[in-house]
Amino acid sequence: MIKPSDASIWASCIRRVWLDKHQVGQVNVEISDFDQLLRDSGLEHETAVLAKLQQQYDVHKAHSMEHTRELMQQNVPVIYQGRLLDELHGLIGYPDFLILHESGGYQAADAKLSHSANKKGIQIQLGLYRRILNNQLPALVFLGDGNTAAIGDEVDSLVDKFIIAMQALLVMDVQPAVRYSHSKCRICPYFEQCTPEFEANEDISLIYGIHGNSANHLATAGLSTITQLANSCVEAIPDVPYLKGHKKKHHAILQAKAYQTGEIYQLNDIILPEGMWIHFDIEDNPLTPTRERHVYLWGLLTAPYSRDDFDYIWTDDETRDYQGWVNFLEKISSYRAQYSTLVLAHYSNHERTTIRKYAERYAMKDHATVVWLLGNNSPLFDMQKTVVDNLILPLQGYGLKDICKHKDLVNFQWQDEDSGSQWSVVQFSRFLATTDPHEKLKLKNEILGYNRDDVMATRRLEEWLRSINASEIRAIKEMN
């Protein structure tokens, strides 16, 4: 049978659906703490939607497919956890709600944490409910931000494509050929099963910057292995999706060489801004009741950059959100007064985006410190952009941990091996939930320790960038 819940996996990787359906391979399906937190938050959201509907309508819980059919025949206003079946087409569905419309038909509805219904998985899922219900009424999505979205005929072609593809996958004897995706594969339970095959084939999708679709087109043009790509020249690579123009092709060739040899390629001189560097990293929680991200920790590392130089603003919960933001601005303002030239170094664009969103949230775009932080002479300095623009590294991803933990690159190790941004959100949710003051303090210290390691890592990255600029390491070749 095809389930609507197959949709998001299918949209991510068709091999994963095939492996799931054919139950091939040893899979560790242990759910991560973060995924469990997401599930719990999803259930809380569904319960909140249920409570609202119960205030307006008579809501009946369904216990089986037959019971759902009976309740629909009785025209009950809202059916909770209904079960739908289309035996002819092999479709089953479990919409959170079935809502009786004035026309006499039922509308399927799901509660989703997402702020948008414009996601393939959601569209197919809700489209399938409509297909099983076989009426013209749009399906509804009760979004995490409190809005409601409608999904109608516009997704029919996508639903058709999904059903046809799934029917083919269900009868397929061998696993479908797919490409490697660093973002999807490394968090997939079949990672250990699939990766050896990609590596044995020297699949070019293993290379950073080579999208699966690009790899398919390149293979058609006779370029299918990492060795072929590494030995290629820009002129020999055709224009394919996501890989057009001299610069991208040149980088792809160097990336393939770096993958094979472990070497670093420097594209340009790395220019780091002058001034007093302060390293900056935030921890935020997306799972607030309002679904507005709450920054619970604004972390900073000041000179001389030892563990004792870690500075921060912490807020115990989202009710202190505004105070935390104002305290952050005050701290930045005091640094500005202290140092004639300040560099606020962070990794990725997230910190700048968050400052902009907070300024909008609290109508403070004209605040002097905000104007300075986001203006033309901003002290904010994104180190990831500098790395990506100037270096080709023997990596499959350019995240802070990818670069810093690599023994031949920055070689900085976090004290807590398991820590990470999702780990931090889980720890913070435990901090919120516990009433035990000792446990609270322990969790807070763990989160602070992780954030301190993050800013120490960006400091080590800064030092590493300065060292490779100043040194004559043979592995670094100027190829531009």
Ligand code: SF4
């Ligand atoms: S490891 Fe990658 S290719 Fe294999 S099933 Fe998972 S997502 Fe698909």
